Amino acid sequence: MINKPKIIEKWQKRNKYGRPGTPLTAKKIAIHYTGSPDVPGHKTLSYFNNVVANGHKVNGKFVYASAHYIIDLDGTIYQLIPTTEICYATNSANSYAIAVEVATTGADNHYTDATYKSMVWLCAWLCQYKKLDCQKDIITHTDVVGKNYKLCPIYMVKNPDKMQQFKQDCHNLKEGKIRVSDITNCTAEGSVKIPKMIKVIQNVNYRTEPNFKATSIAGEATPGQIFTVVDLITKSEANMYKLKSGFYITASKKYVEEFIPKKF
Ligand SMILES: [Zn+2]
Structure with a gap:
């Protein structure tokens, strides 16, 4: 069992633009x-509660928009709407989804350490509270509306491996495999460790350029x-290692793993 994180309640008044009072089964x-x-979370909070409402x-x-929770850049969690009522955030999923608006930082919209920790803690606790499965039931807005409509949250949509890790972290916390103090921000810059050597575990192409186009296949x-390994290239769609030979290969753990030579 995990404890409920500290949540600051800033209840939105009943109004048709954000809190219609429609019952929600999450x-x-x-x-x-x-x-x-x-964008500081308290500004988003003020926009929903004092402007949109x-x-x-x-x-x-008229703007119709709200969220159940907002997580700020310093990790503060605000709650605007009870989880027994719908909010207006996730289009067709509003009738069954709790919405968590999370502040982002940097050009790539990743998360601060404090924000990430609160995001894992809140989502893991919500899964426990609502008897949901962290792996299956934590979703992105884009999972509902599709990429052509909106990339939201953009960092997680562009880095599906990080979304996977985030759900894994939620699962691990919920199942007691890690503690809150163990939560590590997988989205932070420099969070990806570069191994010195890698071993191939499944057939995979190596490439002349750091991309996955057919024209870059070298063998x-x-x-x-x-x-x-001499470098990690993170600009492409997925991460790739630059090899000493000058070629590039995927950094996906499905295909390669760190190799640590035995010392004699
Ligand atoms: Zn969204």
Whole structure:
């Protein structure tokens, strides 16, 4: 059992733009981002509770928007709407999803250490409270609306391995495999460790350029092959190692693993 994280209640008044009072049976937890990095959570809170809730027009149309929770850059968790009522955040999933709006930082909209810790703690606790499965029931906004509609939260949509790790962290906390103090921000810059050597565990192409285009294929590496790594390229869609030979290979743990030579 994990304890409930500290939550600051800032209840939104009943209003048709954000808190209509419609009953919610929570089946999913959807995470979101505000659209820009380094927007303090308390500003988002004020926008929902003091602007949108009073009737706010953009381009002549009323805005309908809210979230159950907002997590700030310093890790503060605010709650605006009870989890027994719907909010307006996740389009067609509003009828079954709890929405968590999470502040992001940096050009890539990753999370501060404090924000990440609160995000894992809150989502793990919500899964425990609502009897949900962290692996299956924590979703992104984009999982509901598709990539053509919105990339939200953009960092998690662009880095699906980090979303996977985030759900794993939630699961591990919920199951008592880690403690809150053990939560490590997998989205922080420099969080990816570069191994000195890697071993291929599944057939995979090595490439002339750090991308996964057909034109960059240079040959196929086979299980058991060992390579020396000189760099990690994180700009491409997925991470790739630059090898001593000058070629590039995926950093996906599905295909390669760290190799530590035995010392004699
Ligand atoms: Zn969203």
